[in-house]
Amino acid sequence: MAAINTNDTRTARVDFTPMVDLGFLLITFFIFTTELSKPKAFGLHVPDDNDVLVPNQTIESATITLQMKGNGIVDYYEGFENHPIQKGSLTLYKQNSLRDHLVDKRKRIIEQLHTDSNYTVLIAPGIEASYKEIIDVMDEMRILDIRKYVLIDATAQK
Amino acid sequence: MSKLNKIARKSTWVDMTAFVDVSFLILTFFMLATKFKPPEVVNIDNPKSVSSEKVEDKDVFKVSFDKEGRVFVSFSADKDGREKAQLTAEVLGRQKGLGLTPAEISNFIKFSSGGIGVPVNQLKSFLGLSDTEYKAFKQPGIPVSDTLNNQLNDYINALLTGTGGRKPANVMLNGDNATTYPYFKNILSAFKKNGIFSFKLITAMEGVPSGTPLYKTQQTQGGKAAE
Numbered sequence: 007m008a009a010i011n012t013n014d015t016r017t018a019r020v021d022f023t024p025m026v027d028l029g030f031l032l033i034t035f036f037i038f039t040t041e042l043s044k045p046k047a048f049g050l051h052v053p054d055d056n057d058v059l060v061p062n063q064t065i066e067s068a069t070i071t072l073q074m075k076g077n078g079i080v081d082y083y084e085g086f087e088n089h090p091i092q093k094g095s096l097t098l099y100k101q102n103s104l105r106d107h108l109v110d111k112r113k114r115i116i117e118q119l120h121t122d123s124n125y126t127v128l129i130a131p132g133i134e135a136s137y138k139e140i141i142d143v144m145d146e147m148r149i150l151d152i153r154k155y156v157l158i159d160a161t162a163q164k
Numbered sequence: 165m166s167k168l169n170k171i172a173r174k175s176t177w178v179d180m181t182a183f184v185d186v187s188f189l190i191l192t193f194f195m196l197a198t199k200f201k202p203p204e205v206v207n208i209d210n211p212k213s214v215s216s217e218k219v220e221d222k223d224v225f226k227v228s229f230d231k232e233g234r235v236f237v238s239f240s241a242d243k244d245g246r247e248k249a250q251l252t253a254e255v256l257g258r259q260k261g262l263g264l265t266p267a268e269i270s271n272f273i274k275f276s277s278g279g280i281g282v283p284v285n286q287l288k289s290f291l292g293l294s295d296t297e298y299k300a301f302k303q304p305g306i307p308v309s310d311t312l313n314n315q316l317n318d319y320i321n322a323l324l325t326g327t328g329g330r331k332p333a334n335v336m337l338n339g340d341n342a343t344t345y346p347y348f349k350n351i352l353s354a355f356k357k358n359g360i361f362s363f364k365l366i367t368a369m370e371g372v373p374s375g376t377p378l379y380k381t382q383q384t385q386g387g388k389a390a391e
Binding site for chain 1: 177180181183184187188190191194195197198199210211212213214215216217218219220229336337339340341342343344345346347348349352355356359361362363364365366367368369370372373376377378379381
């Protein structure tokens with residue numbers, strides 16, 4: 007009895023260091039295998055090429071065509087290509103002048119037509135354009151709340 | 165001097181209990197929050213978008229394309245996905261006269277959750293691979309560049325013929341940042357030819373830049389939701 011009593015009064019200290027090691031080892035394992043940011047879906051609807059019933063005409067003054075040249079360079083023309091209202095070159099990444107221009111275009115459309123409901127953007131990726139740029143331009147449409155945008159294929163004509 | 169020596173000789177025992185508590189707390193968090201990355205044979209770096217729509221994982225038909233332009237098809241591993249993979253393999257085998265055995269068809273179903281990217285004429289020998297051989301095998305990708313021989317069209321056509329025109333609930337495109345437009349265009353045209361016009365593009369999440377119209381709508385919607 008006496009021997010047990012003396013044992014009880016002694017502090018029972020356990021060395022936890024290996025347990026900490028093990029804990030952090032497992033944490034590291036889970037950090038490497040985990041996938042915290044889940045991918046998101048970006049909806050895309052493309053028109054049927056054979057569908058001729060849907061009228062696909064746009065208003066000249068409210069239409070802008072973006073020609074994607076690759077490396078973040080986007081050329082644009084407003085209205086028709088052969089006699090554009092305005093044309094020039096924009097950049098997608100440095101300074102993002104594309105966004106500024108599209109905002110400005112909306113302002114001009116509202117001034118002229120008093121509504122932006124016909125604001126249409128035609129996106130024409132060139133053969134050099136990367137998938138990332140295409141997504142980024144379409145993303146820009148969402149960011150700027152442009153309802154009408156179409157992915158058109160201009161590579162076959164040139 | 166003697167006093168200093170006494171202090172130095174004291175044991176340097178640190179109480180690790182709190183440390184253990186913290187480490188196991190973090191461990192528990194990661195164990196609960198974790199979702200294991202699905203095994204992929206192809207390494208794809210997705211572009212970012214502001215979209216916040218969730219990616220569904222049921223009844224998925226996914227076309228992946230990597231930066232070299234290799235194209236892969238995959239089906240989800242759930243009941244619907246497996247059924248569609250089986251129908252695709254059966255119909256494709258019949259249409260192209262590949263003479264696939266039941267074992268090869270079950271291999272198609274198994275491999276299809278990770279990705280299948282071989283031309284139709286190599287499919288039979290590809291489906292003869294074992295699991296480990298499959299992981300090591302560098303698949304050439306489904307040829308799409310030639311408009312007359314866009315074989316992705318064959319795969320999609322076999323899928324829709326097999327299901328009797330029933331489209332998968334989630335048609336996804338999983339593309340790499342660096343893929344150039346022609347590949348994307350050819351994939352879209354293969355889908356269009358088969359009457360599929362709606363897709364979900366897989367993207368990583370990105371914050372909405374402040375001051376833009378979308379940012380303002382989200383702010384007002386967020387305010388309404390809070391009320």
